[in-house]
Amino acid sequence: MSKYYLNYLDELESEAIFILREVWAQFQNPVILFSGGKDSIVVTHLAKKAFHPAKIPFPLMHVDTGHNFPETIAFRDSLVKEFGAQLLVGSVQESIDQGRVAEERGKNATRNALQITTLLDAIETHKVDCAIGGGRRDEEKARAKERFFSHRDDFGQWDPKNQRPELWNILNGRHFEGEHFRAFPISNWTEMDVWNYIQRENIQIPSLYFAHEREVVWRSNSWIPVSEFLKLEEGEKIEKKKIRFRTLGDITITGGIESDADTVEKIAMEVSAMKQTERGNRSDDKRSETAMEDRKRQGYF
């Protein structure tokens, strides 16, 4: 066989670097949406590779629900320091205090949907014309329809039925003032690819991804971590379990799975044998069959 071919991880990396460079070339004020989760960490790592030996040219933007894992915030701050990057924070708590949004009520109230307003406000305040995200097409059925360069109108809305066709490697980021784009450099990666890449590149990730002892409550088929925001419901009891998280989000809605995987290698093994999708433990996606599409239309990540 010819030696002139790339293995699939190199090809995915090369594609992502190409997209990040296109973002830099086509937009005035792009940012990386940084949640502290593995996907946005991988995107940040790819940005470091894309512009080497220059520094990452994008600020990191974090939409802070106020319901964080302390580990995620500590990780975020150390990474920002290490890369010498600029950090922009949009705070859901501030949006609430300013009366831009109101807390949800009821049994399953979360701040998940409130993030949309905070995110769009932050995009407007900082005059962001392209927000780079770690979204992947394998994550969720609405995301399977995403473009690399995904247009948002001046209300931040996504119109999935009227997307620009993307052909070959030509990306059209043209837009009117007030509109913006979301760019997804790792669209074609699967959860498995992300883990294989983290392992290959030896990328540091928050400790929450590794199996650890934690106080948790069994709710909606997953282990919800105990935090100051958790209100125990009738019949629920706090237990200590060895768990890890497959995705990281708001601490009130991110469920863990029981696991002994305490190294990246073991996690990759575990993921390859998984029978549930990674978002299966995210109650934000379970509200309805098209929960993700509905939020995305409004401007969600």
Place this chain on the structure above:
Amino acid sequence: MEISNNQLLRFTTAGSVDDGKSTLIGRLLYDSKAIFEDQLEAVSNTSKRKGHEGVDLALFTDGLRDEREQGITIDVAYRYFTTPKRKFIIADTPGHIQYTRNMVTGASTANAALILIDARHGVIEQTKRHAFIASLLQIPHVIVCVNKMDLVEYKEETFTKIISQFEEFSSKLLVKDIRFIPISALNGDNVVNRSENMDWYKGAPLLHVLENMHISSDLNKIDARFPVQTVIRPQRDGFIDYRGYAGRVASGILRPGDEVTVMPSGFTSKIKSIDTFNGAVDEAFAPMSVTVTLEDDIDVSRGDMIVKTNNKPESKQEFDAMICWLHNNPARPRTKYTLMHTSNEPKAMIKNVLYKIDINTYNREEEDKELKMNDIGRITIRTTRPIMLDEYRDNRITGSFVLIDDATHETVAAGMIL
């Protein structure tokens, strides 16, 4: 777990629900364990609610609310699965609605096209459309799956008759590598496992073909073309004078020491180094993303192309192209569009529409020349600046472009340079 040297293969599937396309994709995903329990459960629940018998595999590929409600696929959906031999990306394109626009999009990056034919009906109009687009977009490999063999009693005659029907019309097309496989997606015959019902078929099952097909030669390794995306100037300690040209190799192979010309300026120099984050490399080939530095301090910026001095693309301001119109607003002759070609974005004007092609009959239409949504035709185009181009059949990257309407910023057409 060891990270393998497996390759990535992108393929497109074309066909309508009636051909069993979704069933085939569902089976590939299911048999390669790319479908998870919660997805299966969600789809089973929806199937039940809609009163379908069994699991409607089409629901795996239809993601949007409107698609699920109307039972149609609106847009290209991407699916992923991995076997021990390869990683696969499926661009699943709808068979009916806006088929041309979506098929062209899915086909533009594909190594292979799967064309489905219902064994009971043989070659139909839709088959011809699919084959035409595969040929127009120069998909290197075409696999014709004759599906629903179970409904024709697995008869070899039916299969061979369909092959000759297909070959009769496809002789007019330019498809380099074409194979035929008799399958039953529903029962799994010749999809992942060899069928026990068709002893007469001596070839490999579909997945085996996809896993073993030679794709290393799909990309052009002859003509070195390096479109510059952006210039990297770190301006920090240790790299004060560093000036690197970042891009993705479109084709060919570049090595340090190569005599190169920067187009369109025509300045010549030598490649000093090819850099990556992991260090300098001895050579770079498509589709690697690298940063090139040159021996001489010359003016290079986005939109320029670095090529080998002894093998240059043509620099042209007027050329012919096959074009597929992608937008509801028809083409307006003599109107200015922005043309995106690699990292170059000159203004352009459609000077002349020579003819349209009826993709069902392959006939040329020279009377009605208005290019509307989903139309394909040959045009002469003129740009305000020269672009560095190759013919599409030699180079899918430097031979392709899109047109953007300056009034809406929308992508309105895809072009293949002749």
